[in-house]
Amino acid sequence: MSLPLGFTGARLDRADQLRTNAEALAAAVADPRARCLALDGIDFVPGESGGLRWDPIDPADQRAPMLLGIDEAGVPHFVREAPAGVRIDARSRTVMRLLPLLASEEAALYGGARSLVDWHARHRFCAVCGAPTDLFRGGWGRKCGACGAEHFPRVDPVVIMLAECEGRVLVGRQGGFPPGFFSALAGFVEPGESLEEAVARELWEEAGIRVSDVAYVASQPWPFPSSLMIGCRATAKDTALTLDTTEIEAAMWVDKAEVRAALAGDMGAPFMAPPSLAIARHLLEDWAGL
Known part of the structure; x- marks a missing residue:
């Protein structure tokens, strides 16, 4: 990046x-x-x-x-x-x-x-x-x-990913997020699974989508308290969503114009983008070609 x-x-x-x-x-x-x-x-x-x-x-x-x-x-x-x-x-x-x-x-x-x-x-x-x-x-x-x-000090691996389908990517929000705030979906890597498997599992569990072609993008320490955020992309088979509402309050597919508007802070953007310190913002910038 x-x-x-x-x-x-x-x-x-x-x-x-x-x-x-x-x-x-x-x-x-x-x-x-x-x-x-x-x-x-x-x-x-x-x-x-x-x-x-x-x-x-x-x-x-x-x-x-x-x-x-x-x-x-x-x-x-x-x-x-x-x-x-x-x-x-x-x-x-x-x-x-x-x-x-x-x-x-x-x-x-x-x-x-x-x-x-x-x-x-x-x-x-x-x-x-x-x-x-x-x-x-x-x-x-x-x-x-x-x-x-x-x-020895622990580091908790977390996959954070953008699922892409038909020129759009999936963003979601938890109930504790500020109003209008959406981000990339994320979840902890569990014992006995690869990063690719963790990405696929989390997207299936949280959004009900099946993905393939998982690719690593970048990583970032996140000291709250000691995570390593592992940024990835994946290709979804379709856009139909089934949300786990205990984890995800809402989710939506957004295209590049909408992502660029959110990153620019436009009032008419469909969501508020993550802050500059968060790898989720960099994943969105990278996907949008900024």
Whole structure:
């Protein structure tokens, strides 16, 4: 795709070699240039210029610093784990109004940090034996002191797709969407299925359509809380719909002129398009030839 997708393009070396080197990691934390991402719970704190705010490492803060990476100048960047006992609502969308303040690479860096902080807040105990776990690998894992099990940040694969038939594509909406808002259909990949099978299953379950020729288009991290959105296209056999109304409130087939009108924000467009950060918008732009 011609434009960078939302939450992609972070310009930090993830410095995996430091994660398992306790001495080098400690030196990075002690580096006077080191910076820590300022968060309010799990939302970022805007800096003076509207971007991310980076603070010096506070030695009095007992929360573990987690390594995000090293920039081109060699400056280490960290984020602190959430305070123990604080409930993290990773699906809160209050931060959405602030995200336009960020450059694309800043949004990518924040998205990764947000998912990491959320994962640690929800995985303080071992899934094997129930004992408390401790942060290790510079924040990119947790280890159980009782049974030795190691746990690593999860990523949830989600297929998001445009089904095409007779020069139109299918868009739908859930009940919680803003009025007039439609997007590409999406669903989690289940164990034991390929991406192509997940696309076909989700379109059949949610819209009652059979598809073929599933093709990958692009992918995007989505840190609410830790999804990987895998954008695809597919060809529908016909346009007859049978909606699963527990998942989809409404759906419709739209042609390229209608999609272009929605993307342009025209008042007469048949639907309101997804925001620029969402891969669904890029799928629609790509299909419409924009």
